[in-house]
Amino acid sequence: MxxxxxxxxxxxxxxxxxxxxxxxxxxxxxxxxxxxxxxxxxxxxxxxxxxxxxxxxxxxxxxxxxxxxxxxxxxxxxxxxxxxxxxxxxxxxxxxxxxxNAAAVAEQALALLLACAKSTVELNERMHEGFWDKATHKSLELRGRTIGLIGLGAIGQRFARMADALEMRVLGFDPYAKNVPDYVELTELDTLWKECDVISLHCPLTPENKNIINEDSLAKCKKGLILVNTARGGLIDEQALLTAINSGQVAMAGLDSFAIEPFKVPHIFQHHKNLILSPHIGGVTxxxxxxxxxxxxxxxxxxxxx
CATH class of the missing domain: 3.40.50.720 (NAD(P)-binding Rossmann-like Domain)
Structure with missing residues (x-):
């Protein structure tokens, strides 16, 4: 030895x-x-x-x-x-x-956002099945929409730059943020809930923010919200999110993190066309x-x- x-x-x-x-x-x-x-x-x-x-x-x-x-x-x-x-x-x-891993995770967040906004996964499946949905499908244009970032560390700020390049209005919440670029409007959570078309999570999981995405916060959001999470699964009350998706309050969610990992099969998020899932690989490049x-x-x- x-x-x-x-x-x-x-x-x-x-x-x-x-x-x-x-x-x-x-x-x-x-x-x-x-x-x-x-x-x-x-x-x-x-x-x-x-x-x-x-x-x-x-x-x-x-x-x-x-x-x-x-x-x-x-x-x-x-x-x-x-x-x-x-x-x-x-x-x-x-x-x-x-x-x-900031670049890798921010790119995964962008991939999930675009997959949600552009119905990439659903359209791909439909095409492989032989369907041509051009006459009936309309995607969401992100230019001019408002995105809210919870967490403005290295990953959050890199993703903010991407959102700004898409000509989105960028709101951010982070009490500890430093050197925030001028295209990010710092705001409180209540404003972020009310004004955002997209919310993306980029904060660490702490006892204070566990389940920050829950029944109450989702009810305050715009109907048709897109939610992206490449941070930690414990930030989201998963049952509350599923309920919000089923009601249409949340239109789509792109998730790379889950409360229990690997998630146990069967899982409540499986086989839902309004959920884009990846196995916590945002930082795996x-x-x-x-x-x-x-x-x-x-x-x-x-x-x-x-």
Whole structure:
């Protein structure tokens, strides 16, 4: 067995560029779908100095299984799967690869928005079945419509630039936003609910904003709303959204995140033509894989050498 300190990765792989940065460490992989008990066992066996989190969660039990643990480094921007309070109590740093996947996630949000507005999936299916719906179909033109962004970090601001390029009016809500471009109108949630044709979520999941999209907020929105979520599934009350879609209050939703992942089959969102679904792959591109891995590795190194 190597005498090098260990980095535990909650996945089956890491970008070669990230591995190269961690050449003074032994890297242990937890596998494609790491289960909690398996990660605890690996932590006990290897006592890692750092954990790079790709999949699954990091609990107090995992932390306690690794007395040498100094840093939990998220391979991405969202740290809601890490018990940050427990880490703080144990003096363990929690870091994130902020901005490393911003381009990838913003592009996925745009793809979902366009798929909803232009009926891309439905028309593709109809064409393959032999139908030519030109005489009966009308898509939604986004130019001149109002889009509301909840969250104006690296991803939200990049998506705002895309929406502005489409000549949309861009409203934004983020109490912590910095250096917001002048084409984004900062506003409160009540205004955003009332005025937006499209709402897109780009904020982290916190106890304060859990189910921020719910029966009450959806009822305040314009009828025929398009909703896009490439952030966290817990931001949406899924049953409330389905009810709003069935009533026509929400016309379409494009979702890349879900309350429980992978979602359990059968799921209430399956087989609904007004829902465009993708399996939380907004940040999964070749470039983002490298960027997030390198950022996560650099965060480990910066913490353990501090």
């Amino acid at each position: 190597s005498n090098k300190p260990v980095i535990l990765v909650t996945a089956a792989d890491l970008a070669p560029q990230a591995i190269a940065l961690l050449n003074e460490y032994e890297i242990v992989y937890a596998g494609k779908t790491p289960q909690h008990d398996e990660v605890v066992a690996l932590a006990k066996q290897h006592n890692p100095t750092g954990i790079i989190v790709r999949y699954g969660s990091v609990t107090p039990e995992i932390m306690d299984a690794a007395p040498a643990l100094k840093v939990i480094s998220k391979h991405g921007s969202g740290t809601d799967t890490i018990d940050k309070s427990a880490a703080n109590e144990r003096g363990i740093a929690v870091t994130a690869a902020i901005g490393a 070749g470039d983002a894989y490298i960027n997030m891995g390198v950022a996560a590795a650099k965060n480990v190194l910066a913490t353990v050498s501090a």
